[in-house]
Amino acid sequence: MWKKKGLIYNVGGTSEWNKSHAQVPVADVLLDRIRIYYATRNLSGKSNVSFIEVDKKDPQKILFESKTPLFDFGKIGSFDDSGIMPSCIINVADKKYMYYIGWTTRQTVPYQNAVGLAISEDDGRSFHKLSEGPIISVNQKEPYFSGTSYVMFDNNLFKMWYLSCIGWELIEGKPEPFYNIKYSESPDGINWSQKGKVAIQLHSDEGGLASAAVVKQGNLYKMWFGKRKISGYRNSRENSYRIGYAESLNGIDWERKDNLAGIDISDTGWDCEMISYPYIIDYESTILMLYNGNGFGKTGFGYAIWEA
Numbered sequence: 001m002w003k004k005k006g007l008i009y010n011v012g013g014t015s016e017w018n019k020s021h022a023q024v025p026v027a028d029v030l031l032d033r034i035r036i037y038y039a040t041r042n043l044s045g046k047s048n049v050s051f052i053e054v055d056k057k058d059p060q061k062i063l064f065e066s067k068t069p070l071f072d073f074g075k076i077g078s079f080d081d082s083g084i085m086p087s088c089i090i091n092v093a094d095k096k097y098m099y100y101i102g103w104t105t106r107q108t109v110p111y112q113n114a115v116g117l118a119i120s121e122d123d124g125r126s127f128h129k130l131s132e133g134p135i136i137s138v139n140q141k142e143p144y145f146s147g148t149s150y151v152m153f154d155n156n157l158f159k160m161w162y163l164s165c166i167g168w169e170l171i172e173g174k175p176e177p178f179y180n181i182k183y184s185e186s187p188d189g190i191n192w193s194q195k196g197k198v199a200i201q202l203h204s205d206e207g208g209l210a211s212a213a214v215v216k217q218g219n220l221y222k223m224w225f226g227k228r229k230i231s232g233y234r235n236s237r238e239n240s241y242r243i244g245y246a247e248s249l250n251g252i253d254w255e256r257k258d259n260l261a262g263i264d265i266s267d268t269g270w271d272c273e274m275i276s277y278p279y280i281i282d283y284e285s286t287i288l289m290l291y292n293g294n295g296f297g298k299t300g301f302g303y304a305i306w307e308a
Contacts, residue, residue: 001306002263002304004304005305009022009036022038022292024277025290025291025292026038026087030123034054034055034059035051038050038297040069048071052065052066071129078133079112079137080100086100096119099117101116108175114146136160139194141194147164149163150214152251154251177207178207197252199212200246209244210241215282222245223245241296245258246258263291271302274292277297288303
């Protein structure tokens, strides 16, 4: 079971670029601390990336807080001209690869996402985008959009589990996206084979699965992810995001076991209405989950520790 330890951080709204939300926390374990990247929103509601650093032994003890955003928005018309959110970070030789979500707006539907890649050569303090275009985007098998991704280097392959939109529907007169979690592989972490392989499928009453977080223990792959109902998830406690769970023996074919997720909303407080966007790190005999609570990160992010 996960034992909740409390809130780590919430944006104080002290500047125009960092006005609200601390969403989709992504952790990088360093020698003496944990660096946590997160998405924050400006006055116009557009997301950018910032980070804090916390004590390994006491993640609620903040050691450093960045005062500037990590990225510029993409050029007008590009996949990330309207927002950027972190999704996963991994070490590749002496560099760090950050996989991120790019946002752009549409006319017939509110938005479109794609997965971009940014690279750091100074241990994660700054990043440069690999290209103006995404590394995971629409194609003939996945025609809508792709979002949150989790990447692991395993058995000499880069493996990715990512949100994939499978269509939009008008619900109560407004377009709503439906998305599941798909799987892809890459020899270098840059060029990916998008074959439309579904890893986690929606249940009949669900509208979205997001933010896969995968841990490999022995020969068993374990995944925690966000899940929501078809409608009412923005303002209904019953239909809002929860955290699901699945297991796999090969990382490709998964069996959902949501009853073993080991974590749920609280009775009161910052995570009493929704809980989602898990990110899991395993270090020094500790398994830690970062996650968001109410309002899609409006109340910040906290953490839980796995206790067998």
